[in-house]
Amino acid sequence: MITAGIDMGSRTVKVVLIDTEASGAPSVKKTHLIFPGDLDGDAAAEKAYDEALSAVGLKRDDVSSVYATGAGRVMVNFAKEKVTEMSAGAKGVSYFYPNARTIVDVGAEEGRGIKTDGTGKAVDFAGNEKCAAGAGSFAEAMSRALQLTLKEFGEASLRSDKTIPMNAQCTVFAESEVVSLIHSSTPKEDIAKAVLDAVASRVCAMVRRVGIDKDVVLIGGMVHNPGFVSSLKTAMDIDEVKLPDIPEFVAALGCAMLAAEAKH
Amino acid sequence: MIANYGYKDGSGEYYISIDTDKCIDCPVGRACLTGCPKGMFETMTDDYDDEVVQIKQSFRRNLAYDCADCKPSSNRPPLPCVVACTPAAIKHSW
Amino acid sequence: MSEQLNTSDKKPEFWRWQENCWADESKDWRSAKAITVGIDVGSVSSQCVVVADGELFAYNSMRTGNNSPDSAKNAFKGVTEKTGLTLNDVHMVVGTGYGRVNVPFSHKAITEIACHARGANYMGGNKVRTILDMGGQDCKAIHCDDKGKVTNFLMNDKCAAGTGRGMEVISDLMQIPIAELGPRSFEVDQEPEAVSSVCVVFAKSEALGLLKAGYTKNKVIAAYCQAMAERVVSLLERIGVEEGFFITGGIAKNPGVVKRIEKLLGIKAMDTKIDSQIAGALGAALFANTLVQKQGPLAPIVA
Numbered sequence: 001m002i003t004a005g006i007d008m009g010s011r012t013v014k015v016v017l018i019d020t021e022a023s024g025a026p027s028v029k030k031t032h033l034i035f036p037g038d039l040d041g042d043a044a045a046e047k048a049y050d051e052a053l054s055a056v057g058l059k060r061d062d063v064s065s066v067y068a069t070g071a072g073r074v075m076v077n078f079a080k081e082k083v084t085e086m087s088a089g090a091k092g093v094s095y096f097y098p099n100a101r102t103i104v105d106v107g108a109e110e111g112r113g114i115k116t117d118g119t120g121k122a123v124d125f126a127g128n129e130k131c132a133a134g135a136g137s138f139a140e141a142m143s144r145a146l147q148l149t150l151k152e153f154g155e156a157s158l159r160s161d162k163t164i165p166m167n168a169q170c171t172v173f174a175e176s177e178v179v180s181l182i183h184s185s186t187p188k189e190d191i192a193k194a195v196l197d198a199v200a201s202r203v204c205a206m207v208r209r210v211g212i213d214k215d216v217v218l219i220g221g222m223v224h225n226p227g228f229v230s231s232l233k234t235a236m237d238i239d240e241v242k243l244p245d246i247p248e249f250v251a252a253l254g255c256a257m258l259a260a261e262a263k264h
Numbered sequence: 265m266i267a268n269y270g271y272k273d274g275s276g277e278y279y280i281s282i283d284t285d286k287c288i289d290c291p292v293g294r295a296c297l298t299g300c301p302k303g304m305f306e307t308m309t310d311d312y313d314d315e316v317v318q319i320k321q322s323f324r325r326n327l328a329y330d331c332a333d334c335k336p337s338s339n340r341p342p343l344p345c346v347v348a349c350t351p352a353a354i355k356h357s358w
Numbered sequence: 359m360s361e362q363l364n365t366s367d368k369k370p371e372f373w374r375w376q377e378n379c380w381a382d383e384s385k386d387w388r389s390a391k392a393i394t395v396g397i398d399v400g401s402v403s404s405q406c407v408v409v410a411d412g413e414l415f416a417y418n419s420m421r422t423g424n425n426s427p428d429s430a431k432n433a434f435k436g437v438t439e440k441t442g443l444t445l446n447d448v449h450m451v452v453g454t455g456y457g458r459v460n461v462p463f464s465h466k467a468i469t470e471i472a473c474h475a476r477g478a479n480y481m482g483g484n485k486v487r488t489i490l491d492m493g494g495q496d497c498k499a500i501h502c503d504d505k506g507k508v509t510n511f512l513m514n515d516k517c518a519a520g521t522g523r524g525m526e527v528i529s530d531l532m533q534i535p536i537a538e539l540g541p542r543s544f545e546v547d548q549e550p551e552a553v554s555s556v557c558v559v560f561a562k563s564e565a566l567g568l569l570k571a572g573y574t575k576n577k578v579i580a581a582y583c584q585a586m587a588e589r590v591v592s593l594l595e596r597i598g599v600e601e602g603f604f605i606t607g608g609i610a611k612n613p614g615v616v617k618r619i620e621k622l623l624g625i626k627a628m629d630t631k632i633d634s635q636i637a638g639a640l641g642a643a644l645f646a647n648t649l650v651q652k653q654g655p656l657a658p659i660v661a
Contacts, residue, residue, distance in 0.1 A: 124337050124338055125337065126332075126337040128275045128328070129274075129275055130274035130275050131273045131274035131275040132274075133273070134275065169325040169326055170273070201329070202329050205328075205329035205330075205332040205333075206329075206332065208332055208333060209332050209333075209335060209336050209337045210336070210337050210338075211336070
């Protein structure tokens with residue numbers, strides 16, 4: 001049985017198609033991501049969905065059920081059900097790490113901690129939404145100020161062992177602070193580390209509100225930033241953070257799994 | 265005077281209010297100073313020459329995070345600063 | 359008060375203040391018993407106010423330079439050049455504002471909250487109860503009694519939303535000079551809903567989205583001014599809004615935000631002939647005057 005999950009994020013649309021055996025074991029058939037650009041919500045979701053289907057030679061009729069999640073999930077008119085990012089994230093993580101208890105989800109526009117019951121169900125969450133300082137946007141804005149790509153930015157931070165505190169707690173004010181650090185000849189890698197330490201410490205404070213239990217899994221776009229992962233481990237005072245192979249697709253995957261379960 | 269320390273940003277409103285009229289003649293010896301696990305309170309002489317407590321400058325822009333340990337998302341216990349202040353001069357907005 | 363005091367109709371700019379020096383030529387400071395000075399070193403502008411026997415005598419307002427001590431000295435120097443008054447003639451100096459502890463010749467530092475309330479009480483009279491100060495990098499809401507004593511206050515310097523800086527971001531995005539934003543925000547066919555994101559970073563993307571959806575620039579600006587007004591009003595509500603509403607700081611010069619705040623509150627802001635940007639320094643000089651009455655004059659601190 002084929003089911004689909006669609007994650008309408010603030011920046012990108014992610015689609016995951018899975019095939020679930022009668023026994024209940026799912027396998028991922030296709031992951032697909034688009035930047036919607038000028039397309040509005042439903043049209044972007046349709047485009048991403050149809051592209052994913054045609055890439056594996058499927059038609060809409062072959063799909064038993066579609067679920068949607070993400071900040072823009074209400075715009076996905078063809079989805080049968082809409083689920084929260086917390087439920088979808090917890091379910092998706094259970095595919096990779098059945099022993100996960102704490103999920104750290106850091107995307108472009110939000111940073112949150114999710115506590116799961118060990119069966120892929122979210123039982124509690126705490127987060128920082130609607131303020132760029134607690135999310136990936138903060139790092140993105142600062143990497144622009146440093147004229148580095150996000151990847152270079154993350155790598156640069158790994159080369160620093162300095163701890164410079166950032167005074168500004170707001171992305172807009174922090175941009176000026178970064179500019180003045182550049183002017184005072186502070187090495188870029190030290191600035192990058194200061195920025196990622198700041199995001200990690202804010203995210204960590206939110207995760208602590210739900211409690212930190214092993215295994216800890218990081219999902220969302222910031223998984224691709226090794227500097228952030230390192231800063232997060234230090235902030236949370238843990239040795240290991242599990243990183244799924246397809247971090248940005250975890251919520252969409254969880255959606256598809258929830259769609260399949262509902263059919264069984 | 266009600267002194268509100270903190271901020272409002274996109275994620276919410278985070279103010280700790282101190283009613284300085286209740287704070288001036290503290291009957292519990294400034295128990296908030298040691299009650300807060302992060303030591304966020306300090307005494308000062310205000311602009312009208314009264315000795316009262318305030319939130320240290322370094323914490324004022326970070327309350328959502330600095331107070332997070334005392335505010336678990338479920339089964340929240342009473343806040344230590346509020347408990348310590350028996351004259352009820354301290355209030356949290358969130 | 360003489361009409362010369364009104365500087366707000368000269369070239370409306372946002373927080374980018376006009377540099378401005380004024381003295382009451384009907385008075386002679388040499389015959390005053392107590393001369394006190396208030397210095398307000400803000401993040402964007404610095405003011406020096408001279409009070410003679412408890413009455414406003416002179417002020418100088420200029421952009422803050424690279425460091426607080428020099429900005430304070432330069433602000434005072436402007437007054438010296440205008441009136442001949444030197445530090446040796448002054449009985450007490452009080453510093454306020456963000457750089458208040460770095461005023462090299464001040465005897466005492468008092469917070470800008472207390473000084474703004476005291477200054478507004480002088481400028482607007484004893485009916486002033488609610489004071490809003492929106493500067494380049496912060497926003498303050500103050501409630502005070504009939505003597506200008508603060509009864510409730512809050513400050514927000516953590517987040518750029520609701521500050522001059524937040525306006526600057528939209529001005530850059532729209533490529534429209536900041537002074538035009540207010541007037542343009544009224545040139546719309548229909549008043550739009552406020553931009554829903556508080557966070558300036560997200561409001562920026564939302565504004566771009568509105569442009570794509572066919573909004574005119576003026577309508578996007580209107581939506582942003584409304585969002586700013588709503589945010590400021592929510593801060594004011596925390597301290598309790600009462601009639602006698604006085605606005606200081608950069609926001610006073612943006613009708614797009616001020617008129618929307620007035621509409622939301624159902625209260626009109628009070629008019630003043632004195633440029634409201636000197637409220638903090640004026641309050642500091644008045645505090646100094648009270649101290650001189652109580653404790654007598656202090657010798658000048660010459661660095």
